[in-house]
Amino acid sequence: MSVRVRFAPSPTGNVHIGNIRAAIFNWLFARHHENGRFLLRIEDTDRERSTPEAVKAILDAMEWLGINYDEAPLYQSTQHARHLEAAQQLLANGHAYKEDKGGTGQGECIIFRMPGTDMAFHDEVKGDLRKEAKDMKDFVIVRSDGSPVFHLANVVDDITQSITHIIRGDDHVENTFRHVALYQALGAPVPRYAHLPMIVNAQGKPYSKRDGAAYIGQFREMGFSPDALFNYLTLLGWSPGEDREKMTRAEIIAAFTLDRVKSAPAQMDLRKLSHMNGLYLAELPLDQFMNGVREFLTGLDWGRSLDETYFAAVCKLMQSRTPLYSQAETWNFFFIDPIPYDEKAVQKNLKKEGARTTLETLATLLTATDFSEAALQQALRQAETALGSGEGKLNQTLRVAVTGVTVGAGICETLHVLGKERSLTRLNHALTTFC
Numbered sequence: 001m002s003v004r005v006r007f008a009p010s011p012t013g014n015v016h017i018g019n020i021r022a023a024i025f026n027w028l029f030a031r032h033h034e035n036g037r038f039l040l041r042i043e044d045t046d047r048e049r050s051t052p053e054a055v056k057a058i059l060d061a062m063e064w065l066g067i068n069y070d071e072a073p074l075y076q077s078t079q080h081a082r083h084l085e086a087a088q089q090l091l092a093n094g095h096a097y098k099e100d101k102g103g104t105g106q107g108e109c110i111i112f113r114m115p116g117t118d119m120a121f122h123d124e125v126k127g128d129l130r131k132e133a134k135d136m137k138d139f140v141i142v143r144s145d146g147s148p149v150f151h152l153a154n155v156v157d158d159i160t161q162s163i164t165h166i167i168r169g170d171d172h173v174e175n176t177f178r179h180v181a182l183y184q185a186l187g188a189p190v191p192r193y194a195h196l197p198m199i200v201n202a203q204g205k206p207y208s209k210r211d212g213a214a215y216i217g218q219f220r221e222m223g224f225s226p227d228a229l230f231n232y233l234t235l236l237g238w239s240p241g242e243d244r245e246k247m248t249r250a251e252i253i254a255a256f257t258l259d260r261v262k263s264a265p266a267q268m269d270l271r272k273l274s275h276m277n278g279l280y281l282a283e284l285p286l287d288q289f290m291n292g293v294r295e296f297l298t299g300l301d302w303g304r305s306l307d308e309t310y311f312a313a314v315c316k317l318m319q320s321r322t323p324l325y326s327q328a329e330t331w332n333f334f335f336i337d338p339i340p341y342d343e344k345a346v347q348k349n350l351k352k353e354g355a356r357t358t359l360e361t362l363a364t365l366l367t368a369t370d371f372s373e374a375a376l377q378q379a380l381r382q383a384e385t386a387l388g389s390g391e392g393k394l395n396q397t398l399r400v401a402v403t404g405v406t407v408g409a410g411i412c413e414t415l416h417v418l419g420k421e422r423s424l425t426r427l428n429h430a431l432t433t434f435c
């Protein structure tokens with residue numbers, strides 16, 4: 001039998017990485033198996049909390065991450081009749097009973113009768129799980145207002161969609177004992193279960209928005225590449241082995257099996273994610289990288305009308321050093337004049353003894369140099385000899401004078417991109433202003 005799995009989010013708010021990680025693992029599992037099917041079910045029975053915006057956020061997140069599904073999404077709210085039919089079946093065969101809960105006279109709800117025996121199921125991640133009969137109580141499956149409860153709707157829909165494997169967060173482990181009992185009472189084959197480990201912060205607590213970005217929309221806004229985020233999320237609770245981390249989607253699909261899903265909590269590490277994102281950005285074709293950067297610069301005064309050739313040169317220089325598109329905001333020194341100077345950098349590097357002589361020597365040598373990288377290297381070596389300073393010792397002074405900051409790409413590459421005129425103007429400006 002071919003595997004059929006599903007992602008069954010409740011559309012009640014933003015899409016948390018934990019939710020989408022469940023979608024990704026289901027998708028990978030389906031794509032790993034020949035003829036595997038990945039379905040989407042929107043669990044929108046909570047009419048008060050479900051919103052069309054939240055449905056849209058789910059669909060957008062999936063599309064952005066390239067998680068496609070194989071059949072039209074099933075909206076749980078359309079399955080009402082089936083849920084109630086199942087409840088009637090359970091009443092008819094004695095697995096459920098009616099009760100006026102609290103005796104308020106507001107009507108009867110339908111209650112599922114637990115079998116009264118210990119329950120067990122095998123979890124593909126956590127192993128064999130058991131629960132004693134005394135720890136499981138009968139539970140409501142249809143409220144007195146006639147609305148089905150999550151457990152009933154969830155199980156009935158999984159039967160309707162012929163789901164073979166249920167891969168979901170381990171916050172549902174306890175529910176699963178009830179769900180297995182429901183399957184048995186409904187005479188349906190029990191699917192296999194795999195409960196995914198919780199995503200936690202550095203302190204081991206559930207990862208939330210307080211720990212930094214937690215919703216897919218935020219990662220998108222911050223400039224993450226969907227492929228990098230996808231790759232990173234696969235590593236939250238799964239490992240391909242051999243320390244492999246950066247992998248293509250095809251490689252991940254080929255390697256994805258449930259026996260490599262871990263049961264220990266998975267720690268979300270934004271720095272690691274940024275690092276991975278940088279690896280993805282570094283290997284994009286230049287024009288694609290430029291498009292990504294451009295999107296982030298249009299919100300900035302200086303980022304709107306850029307000279308294409310110059311912009312391309314800046315992007316080429318910075319691409320391998322950019323963990324996030326949004327970091328292009330710090331490239332302002334390439335584009336605006338006069339540049340803003342970082343005060344601390346100026347204090348430390350320009351208002352120090354010898355800075356004036358250094359910059360004067362550099363100004364003279366650079367004036368006589370063409371701005372190819374090789375010529376710039378040579379000019380710097382000459383300046384070092386003239387000033388009796390060690391290799392690379394002048395770089396920071398020069399860098400702060402022409403960029404205003406202490407970090408960036410290699411100094412000669414930076415000067416080359418800035419060009420002779422701009423670099424010398426800034427150098428002389430720094431001399432007269434700070435030294």
Ligand code: GLU
Binds near residue numbers: 008
């Ligand atoms: N709507 C439930 C949730 O988002 C579904 C759980 C499941 O996958 O069965 O937690």
